Amino acid sequence: MMSTAKPAYAQTDDLEAILVSEAAIKRRLKKLGADITAAYGKEEITVIAIINGAILFSADLLRQIPNPIRLDCIRISSYRNQTRSHGKPQLLHSLTLDIANRHVLLIDDILDTGKTLSVVVNLIKKQNPASVRTCVLLDKKGRREVEFEADFVGFQIPDRFVVGYGLDFAERYRNLPCVGILKPHLQNPPEWA
Ligand code: 5GP
Ligand code: MG
Numbered sequence: 001m002m003s004t005a006k007p008a009y010a011q012t013d014d015l016e017a018i019l020v021s022e023a024a025i026k027r028r029l030k031k032l033g034a035d036i037t038a039a040y041g042k043e044e045i046t047v048i049a050i051i052n053g054a055i056l057f058s059a060d061l062l063r064q065i066p067n068p069i070r071l072d073c074i075r076i077s078s079y080r081n082q083t084r085s086h087g088k089p090q091l092l093h094s095l096t097l098d099i100a101n102r103h104v105l106l107i108d109d110i111l112d113t114g115k116t117l118s119v120v121v122n123l124i125k126k127q128n129p130a131s132v133r134t135c136v137l138l139d140k141k142g143r144r145e146v147e148f149e150a151d152f153v154g155f156q157i158p159d160r161f162v163v164g165y166g167l168d169f170a171e172r173y174r175n176l177p178c179v180g181i182l183k184p185h186l187q188n189p190p191e192w193a
Contacts, residue, residue: 011173015180019162020138020155022177025060028154033064036105036135036152044068046102046129048095050120051075052174053109056166057137057154061107072097076116089116091123104129109166110138114148121148137165138179155179161187 012018036045044067049058051073062069075093104124108117117134124132135152142159157179163169164176169187 011176012178012180014173014183014186015163015176016183018178018180019157019160020165020179025137025154025165025178029060029064032135032152032154033061036061037065037067039133039151040067040103040105042067043103044070046070046072046097046099046104048099048104048106048124049073050106050108050116051093052171053166053168054107054137056174057109058107061135070097070102072099074120076120089119091120095127099124099127099129101128101130104132106132106134108134108136110140110162111136111148111150111153112140112143114144114146117150118146118148138162138167 045065047058047062047069049055049071052075058071062071072095073093074091074095077090077092106117106120106124111117117136121132121134133151136150137154138157139150139153139155140157140159160181161169162179163173163182164179166174167179168174169182173182
């Protein structure tokens with residue numbers, strides 16, 4: 001039976017521009033998966049995904065890696081809504097897996113000021129892993145406040161607030177298959193700045 005219902009609300013209508021298309025993400029993930037596989041050889045990898053942002057990226061990326069993988073997730077408090085004095089990212093939900101002597105791959109959605117990943121890498125190193133590498137979908141190099149480079153980067157992007165493919169605005173838009181710039185009038189209040 002033909003549906004007379006209106007087409008579903010398209011969240012992409014809320015985007016001013018698409019920065020990284022679904023097809024580009026798919027292509028890049030294949031190469032990223034191959035690069036990660038080459039770096040680890042046949043080693044088992046203990047993947048730590050920073051939720052919620054890295055959920056979609058991690059799910060797709062891990063399926064491009066044939067190595068044995070142990071998966072854990074951590075949750076970090078956002079420092080963005082807080083005053084400067086409370087500006088350090090805190091671990092809200094910590095590891096359940098033992099990572100001592102393991103090869104750790106830390107995955108996040110985006111590397112911006114560098115504060116989150118540098119704090120998390122230091123926490124992980126305290127548990128004596130065999131190695132720690134980092135992988136991010138997006139990198140806004142121009143915004144760095146703390147010196148930090150990821151080992152594996154999906155895409156370099158300009159200094160714009162982006163949503164989609166795991167990245168949210170007020171917990172929405174994570175399910176977009178692409179990464180785009182939210183129209184300015186929808187960033188109200190601008191909680192991320
Ligand atoms: P950093 O600690 O490197 O400044 O920021 C990392 C975190 O900030 C990311 O995990 C993400 O939650 C958030 N973030 C930074 N830039 C953006 C952006 O453009 N869009 C969204 N949705 N989140 C961002
Ligand atoms: Mg995040």
